[in-house]
Amino acid sequence: MQNPTVFPTQYILTISLICTVAYMLLFFAYASFKKQHALKDRLLPGDEDRGSTFLVIWLLAVALIVRIAVSVLVVGHKTDINCFTAWGYNIVTRGFKSFYNPSSGMPDYPPGYMYILGLMSKLSLALGHGIRDASGAYDLWYVTIVKLPSIIADLAASYLVFRLARRRLAFAPAYILTAIVAFCPVMIYISSGWGQIDQILAVLIALAIYALMSDKAILAGFLYGLAILMKPQALMAGPLMALAYVFYVFDPNFFKDTGRECRDSKGVRFLKTAIAVAVAVVMLIVAAIPFSTAEMPWYKLLIQKYLGTATSYKYASVNAYNIYTLFGHNWTRIDKASALGLTFGQLGTIGMVFSVVFGGVLYAIGRKKSPEGARGALYLAAAYTFISLFTLGHYMHERYLFPALLLLIIAYIYYGDRKLLLMFLGYSTTALINCFAAFYYSKLHEFGLYWDKKIVFGCSIANVILFVLLTLICISIMLAGRKGQDVFIDDAEEKPAVPAGK
Numbered sequence: 001m002q003n004p005t006v007f008p009t010q011y012i013l014t015i016s017l018i019c020t021v022a023y024m025l026l027f028f029a030y031a032s033f034k035k036q037h038a039l040k041d042r043l044l045p046g047d048e049d050r051g052s053t054f055l056v057i058w059l060l061a062v063a064l065i066v067r068i069a070v071s072v073l074v075v076g077h078k079t080d081i082n083c084f085t086a087w088g089y090n091i092v093t094r095g096f097k098s099f100y101n102p103s104s105g106m107p108d109y110p111p112g113y114m115y116i117l118g119l120m121s122k123l124s125l126a127l128g129h130g131i132r133d134a135s136g137a138y139d140l141w142y143v144t145i146v147k148l149p150s151i152i153a154d155l156a157a158s159y160l161v162f163r164l165a166r167r168r169l170a171f172a173p174a175y176i177l178t179a180i181v182a183f184c185p186v187m188i189y190i191s192s193g194w195g196q197i198d199q200i201l202a203v204l205i206a207l208a209i210y211a212l213m214s215d216k217a218i219l220a221g222f223l224y225g226l227a228i229l230m231k232p233q234a235l236m237a238g239p240l241m242a243l244a245y246v247f248y249v250f251d252p253n254f255f256k257d258t259g260r261e262c263r264d265s266k267g268v269r270f271l272k273t274a275i276a277v278a279v280a281v282v283m284l285i286v287a288a289i290p291f292s293t294a295e296m297p298w299y300k301l302l303i304q305k306y307l308g309t310a311t312s313y314k315y316a317s318v319n320a321y322n323i324y325t326l327f328g329h330n331w332t333r334i335d336k337a338s339a340l341g342l343t344f345g346q347l348g349t350i351g352m353v354f355s356v357v358f359g360g361v362l363y364a365i366g367r368k369k370s371p372e373g374a375r376g377a378l379y380l381a382a383a384y385t386f387i388s389l390f391t392l393g394h395y396m397h398e399r400y401l402f403p404a405l406l407l408l409i410i411a412y413i414y415y416g417d418r419k420l421l422l423m424f425l426g427y428s429t430t431a432l433i434n435c436f437a438a439f440y441y442s443k444l445h446e447f448g449l450y451w452d453k454k455i456v457f458g459c460s461i462a463n464v465i466l467f468v469l470l471t472l473i474c475i476s477i478m479l480a481g482r483k484g485q486d487v488f489i490d491d492a493e494e495k496p497a498v499p500a501g502k
Helices: 010-035 049-074 078-094 110-124 141-166 171-182 183-193 198-213 215-230 232-250 266-291 300-308 344-369 371-392 403-415 418-441 453-479
Strands: none
Touching: 010 171, 010 183, 010 418, 049 171, 049 344, 078 110, 078 141, 110 141, 110 215, 110 266, 141 171, 141 183, 141 198, 141 403, 171 371, 171 403, 183 198, 183 418, 198 215, 198 232, 198 371, 198 403, 215 232, 215 266, 232 266, 232 300, 232 344, 232 371, 266 300, 344 371, 344 453, 371 403, 371 453, 403 418, 418 453
């Protein structure tokens, strides 16, 4: 092994600072457009024309080019790219039956994303690109093709934000808000640089919430089941989604403030909920069956991938800069006693219970506090739950708060409180530093790096402070029902809602 070298703290902070400063220009541009555009000089909420469509296409095309460039420049996290490229190749060359066995490294991902990796691998091989090039290095185009689903998810997230923003905002501010998502540094880095699939999870959860709030309960169940198929972390939103379905069934005014009428009876809504749950469960079973063998039947496979994987890293924190890492317990085993007399596993369990219960309380009360509550409360409560679990729960990895970013920006669209946008900016910055540092943590043994405790402490305390602020903000918005003043959000009237069925 090489002699230990200094951890690249200066490099990480410099890159993060440059990205954040450049990124903040979008926020200033957003505020400027909101203030300067007179009502007569802009497209109103809901208006469309060919020029605006072209601008959105152009924006997404540029975002795609940037991501492809980053993918080529940053091959990816060594462990994850090794796994994703090998898993896709093994599915194509060996088939499904022999996939989940010791010879293939016992992949710790559920079956859902394996289908996508197999498809991407098949596409790459058809184009003449294998895992390695002639020199033995990664074939960069193969790696980029493997990252393509995450890159597409980034673009889908941007477009979703645009469509939702255009219902409430004029074109110019909605367009820049879209750019804020399209060029978010941590989103670009995770999907195109690191090569992870967290944005796929975020988009599916956001779409599931949107479908439920649009009176499409069965579609919402399908989308949420698809999210679980992609990553077990989707289960972090499970209790909140279950609570939302309870209100959907038993509250005849569930759609009162969304411009929709609840036309179905309670019995029909209950039946739709049961079908939604059945659809999600059947999807899991059907996806697992092709991989099952006599030694690994489908039910055992699902138990292992969802229960076993979730608890496979038995540490208080796994490079997640949260409250445990703040006090020096990154990679501390959960069975070790803390200064409070409880083990870190017990503390983490308490933190998880609080996160789920308080997230549910925020949603249950917040949905009634304002007209925006019925539409935005589930997004904001879900974002809070992800962030709270990341901050207070054990087993957490550096990317487990990532889905909260998209949910926060959508909640901002509905509530119009600039503090939510500032929370998005803050967490985007700390997540970028956290993920950069965790990326280099994987190289500690490879390059003999010293782990720099200063960057760990600084980012951890920033995340804890942001969590406290977010908690106060959510209490103010969702429990007290206070409407925040916002120089960003427009005062333009929202267009009348289109009645359901038209």
